Amino acid sequence: MAKVTGRIVVDTEQCKGCGVCIPVCPFDVIELAKEFNSKGFHYAYMKNPEACTGCMNCALVCPDAVIKVYRKKVRV
Amino acid sequence: MDEQQAKTEDIIKKENLVFDKTKLLTDKAFHYCPGCGHGVVHRLLMEVIEELDIQEKTIGIAPVGCSVLAYHYMDIDMQEAAHGRAPALATGIKRTLPEKYVFTYQGDGDLAAIGTAETIHSCNRGENITIIFINNGIYGMTGGQMAPTTLENMKSSTTPYGRNVKQMGNPLKITELVAQLPGTCFVTRQAVHKPAYVRKTKKAIKKAFKYQKQEMGLSFIEIVSNCNSGWKMTPNDANKWLENNMLPFYPLGDLKTPEKK
Amino acid sequence: MGELRLMKGNEAIAEAAIRSGADGYFGYPITPQSEVIEHLAAQKPEERTGMTLLQAESEIAAINMVYGAAGCGKKVMTSSSSPGISLKQEGITYIAGAELPCLILNVVRGGPGLGTIQPSQSDYFQSVKGGGHGDYHLIVLAPSSVQEMYDFVELGFDLAFKYRNPTMILSDGAIGQMMEKVEIGEQKPRLTEEQIKEKYPWATTGKTKDREKNVITSLELEPEKMEQFNRKLIEKYRKIEENEVRYEEIQCEDAEYLMVAYGTSARICQKSVQIARNEGLKVGLLRPITLFPFPRKRINELADQVKGMLSVEMSSGQMVEDVRLAVNGKVPVEYYGRMGGIVPSTEEALKDLKQKIIGGK
Ligand SMILES: Cc1ncc(C[n+]2csc(CCOP(=O)(O)OP(=O)(O)O)c2C)c(N)n1
Ligand code: SF4
Ligand code: SF4
Numbered sequence: 265m266a267k268v269t270g271r272i273v274v275d276t277e278q279c280k281g282c283g284v285c286i287p288v289c290p291f292d293v294i295e296l297a298k299e300f301n302s303k304g305f306h307y308a309y310m311k312n313p314e315a316c317t318g319c320m321n322c323a324l325v326c327p328d329a330v331i332k333v334y335r336k337k338v339r340v
Numbered sequence: 341m342d343e344q345q346a347k348t349e350d351i352i353k354k355e356n357l358v359f360d361k362t363k364l365l366t367d368k369a370f371h372y373c374p375g376c377g378h379g380v381v382h383r384l385l386m387e388v389i390e391e392l393d394i395q396e397k398t399i400g401i402a403p404v405g406c407s408v409l410a411y412h413y414m415d416i417d418m419q420e421a422a423h424g425r426a427p428a429l430a431t432g433i434k435r436t437l438p439e440k441y442v443f444t445y446q447g448d449g450d451l452a453a454i455g456t457a458e459t460i461h462s463c464n465r466g467e468n469i470t471i472i473f474i475n476n477g478i479y480g481m482t483g484g485q486m487a488p489t490t491l492e493n494m495k496s497s498t499t500p501y502g503r504n505v506k507q508m509g510n511p512l513k514i515t516e517l518v519a520q521l522p523g524t525c526f527v528t529r530q531a532v533h534k535p536a537y538v539r540k541t542k543k544a545i546k547k548a549f550k551y552q553k554q555e556m557g558l559s560f561i562e563i564v565s566n567c568n569s570g571w572k573m574t575p576n577d578a579n580k581w582l583e584n585n586m587l588p589f590y591p592l593g594d595l596k597t598p599e600k601k
Numbered sequence: 602m603g604e605l606r607l608m609k610g611n612e613a614i615a616e617a618a619i620r621s622g623a624d625g626y627f628g629y630p631i632t633p634q635s636e637v638i639e640h641l642a643a644q645k646p647e648e649r650t651g652m653t654l655l656q657a658e659s660e661i662a663a664i665n666m667v668y669g670a671a672g673c674g675k676k677v678m679t680s681s682s683s684p685g686i687s688l689k690q691e692g693i694t695y696i697a698g699a700e701l702p703c704l705i706l707n708v709v710r711g712g713p714g715l716g717t718i719q720p721s722q723s724d725y726f727q728s729v730k731g732g733g734h735g736d737y738h739l740i741v742l743a744p745s746s747v748q749e750m751y752d753f754v755e756l757g758f759d760l761a762f763k764y765r766n767p768t769m770i771l772s773d774g775a776i777g778q779m780m781e782k783v784e785i786g787e788q789k790p791r792l793t794e795e796q797i798k799e800k801y802p803w804a805t806t807g808k809t810k811d812r813e814k815n816v817i818t819s820l821e822l823e824p825e826k827m828e829q830f831n832r833k834l835i836e837k838y839r840k841i842e843e844n845e846v847r848y849e850e851i852q853c854e855d856a857e858y859l860m861v862a863y864g865t866s867a868r869i870c871q872k873s874v875q876i877a878r879n880e881g882l883k884v885g886l887l888r889p890i891t892l893f894p895f896p897r898k899r900i901n902e903l904a905d906q907v908k909g910m911l912s913v914e915m916s917s918g919q920m921v922e923d924v925r926l927a928v929n930g931k932v933p934v935e936y937y938g939r940m941g942g943i944v945p946s947t948e949e950a951l952k953d954l955k956q957k958i959i960g961g962k
Contacts, residue, residue: 271348271352278369282374283576284533284576288534288535318358319535323359324359324380324538325532327374327378327380329361329362329365331359332359333358333360334352336350336356
């Protein structure tokens with residue numbers, strides 16, 4: 265069966281930790297890190313990368329355009 | 341763990357990239373508060389200009405408000421207007437350079453308070469320009485004072501007990517107002533706090549530029565947005581509040597299209 | 602010699618605008634200068650040269666339309682009279698701050714407030730000291746004839762583009778409404794987009810691949826950079842003062858007493874000088890043509906020659922302050938003026954000179 269899987273890459277230095285990418289993710293992939301970036305923000309990261317489908321929801325609402333989205337078809 | 345790592349590397353490859361920041365946004369980080377909708381709208385505008393390949397033909401006008409430095413982020417020729425005067429600048433530009441695409445980017449204080457005359461008359465004359473109107477119901481830049489669009493009973497630093505409409509007047513639905521003017525061809529209200537809304541907003545902006553090319557008159561796009569700093573909420577709470585309070589009063593959708601006036 | 606036409610001052614401005622190859626005019630009606638936009642409308646500038654003409658919803662909108670078009674390197678102007686010029690001040694300071702060239706005509710009427718629709722020179726301070734907020738100057742030209750109204754349009758545009766600074770023509774209701782013979786110039790072509798891009802590389806004409814984006818703004822949030830910009834403006838004004846001072850001297854060579862007057866007042870004083878000379882009094886007239894830059898140096902030199910000066914103005918005494926600054930205490934400087942739209946008479950002005958300067962010890 266063909267399935268799409270995805271990954272996001274957050275520019276952790278530019279992320280402001282606003283968290284608006286979190287509730288729009290249908291698969292609960294994203295979380296804010298406990299660590300800070302150099303600007304003092306808890307940056308977003310993939311706590312659950314396997315679940316990402318590359319739907320781009322997070323990137324669409326990210327106010328700082330710091331999310332890159334990758335998507336690939338895989339066989340399961 | 342190693343297996344997962346390998347898989348991730350497999351996916352994060354140039355050919356699999358489906359979303360990246362448009363090249364028409366500069367490398368400068370937005371000065372906006374975390375979660376502020378201004379950033380999304382900036383990005384959509386630049387994506388549309390990139391996709392229509394009109395960077396060389398576009399002149400934008402920045403307002404006075406939080407987005408006063410919009411020209412730091414947008415890699416296009418821009419002018420900075422006095423508070424509320426962006427549509428007058430746009431008129432001067434478009435009248436003398438009718439082949440260019442001209443847009444203004446304005447907040448609710450800029451567009452619907454101090455600049456009301458410029459807004460109404462540019463709409464009424466049907467200037468072939470695009471107005472992007474960010475309605476966050478408050479004066480963000482100056483620290484959260486009441487805006488013309490502040491909701492009834494909504495708190496701001498100048499209405500600390502809530503907007504009393506008897507004393508302060510009613511929130512102004514300027515978008516409904518300009519939709520009635522013969523000079524506007526496309527009047528719509530959108531939002532950017534949910535992915536589906538973001539997609540629709542982008543479509544609306546694209547349409548507006550197309551109508552501009554066809555010289556159909558003024559396109560007016562209101563975007564109901566947040567100001568979590570001014571509203572004193574976390575970004576996600578602000579977006580929820582927006583959904584539950586702003587949208588019932590400022591309902592989303594097209595108010596006027598060239599097909600259906 | 603070019604074609605001669607009998608014209609009103611305000612019409613001369615309109616005709617000169619079209620013939621100078623201007624790209625646009627944005628205005629709002631107000632007495633006593635509405636003939637400018639009316640004459641333009643009658644002339645169909647869109648057909649004659651492609652020049653844009655628009656009646657705006659207010660003076661605020663009109664000056665900001667000028668800002669937008671000027672930011673694109675276009676040759677654009679607006680005109681108004683005193684109350685309308687007050688409204689334009691916001692736009693004017695932004696234009697000065699963004700270093701944009703444009704032409705602004707003020708056909709002055711008396712104030713304060715709604716005042717009178719009659720001629721006045723009471724906007725002198727507002728014009729030469731800046732007018733809006735912040736540290737800036739306009740280049741200010743003061744015509745005293747309909748011919749100068751015509752000529753100063755092109756001169757005003759030239760200076761505005763040379764220094765990237767707004768130019769004001771400071772006229773008054775008398776010159777705006779007066780009819781005189783005017784020698785009309787040839788029609789100049791408007792610049793093409795390519796010419797604008799070449800001549801004014803700073804203009805917002807659309808960012809092309811071969812250059813960085815252009816931004817027109819007056820905003821600078823870093824104190825050091827803002828001060829640097831203020832210093833740059835000071836340097837520009839210094840250059841303007843060095844190179845662009847214009848004035849006319851009438852019988853100053855042997856003058857013992859000097860009248861200083863511009864515009865309509867200068868026309869009056871010119872006759873006062875004649876009468877005085879007939880009476881054997883050595884009176885001269887210095888007529889500043891540029892009010893900014895002010896002919897400070899020349900007035901200071903003349904202070905070494907004359908025994909006293911009289912500034913004659915249709916105001917409560919504004920230019921007299923600049924004359925005093927120029928003279929720096931060397932000789933007495935007095936003021937004579939009428940207000941409310943009353944033009945001083947030749948005799949009155951001379952009588953005052955005799956009382957305060959010639960006879961008065
Ligand atoms: C003539 C003038 N009056 C007042 C101000 C102060 N001021 C700056 S921004 C602003 C309000 C901005 O609010 P809005 O347009 O809603 O934009 P936001 O900051 O919310 O994005 C005000 C009152 C100004 N800069 N100029
Ligand atoms: S929406 Fe963007 S800026 Fe905000 S937390 Fe997510 S990645 Fe960071
Ligand atoms: S103050 Fe409000 S409008 Fe301004 S950047 Fe912050 S969240 Fe955005």
